[in-house]
Amino acid sequence: MLTRKSTPDPPAQQTRIQQIMLAIGMIHEEHEAKRKEECDNDLNGHGQIACPACDGGKIRYYIFGSKLKTRGACSTKNCLAWME
Numbered sequence: 001m002l003t004r005k006s007t008p009d010p011p012a013q014q015t016r017i018q019q020i021m022l023a024i025g026m027i028h029e030e031h032e033a034k035r036k037e038e039c040d041n042d043l044n045g046h047g048q049i050a051c052p053a054c055d056g057g058k059i060r061y062y063i064f065g066s067k068l069k070t071r072g073a074c075s076t077k078n079c080l081a082w083m084e
Contacts, residue, residue: 019053022084026072027061031068042047043068054079 026049034045045062051057057076063069073081 016053016080020080022052023049023059023061023072023080024082024084027059027063027070027072028068031063051076051079 061072069084071083
């Protein structure tokens, strides 16, 4: 018998997407501030920010390309992780 993998209910899925979008916005702000501080024209970068979804977690991120694509993952197990 085939079983279906459990998926989060739509409200939980929506909240997770909102948290990821919030984290991406925070990353772009952090990256832009770093670039201005260092007078750096390079669009690529990496770093860490506090996770907006959990207490105490850190999101390690990478930002790259002219379209500023990001990927990131929280240090807390089963928290936020994405790749654009």
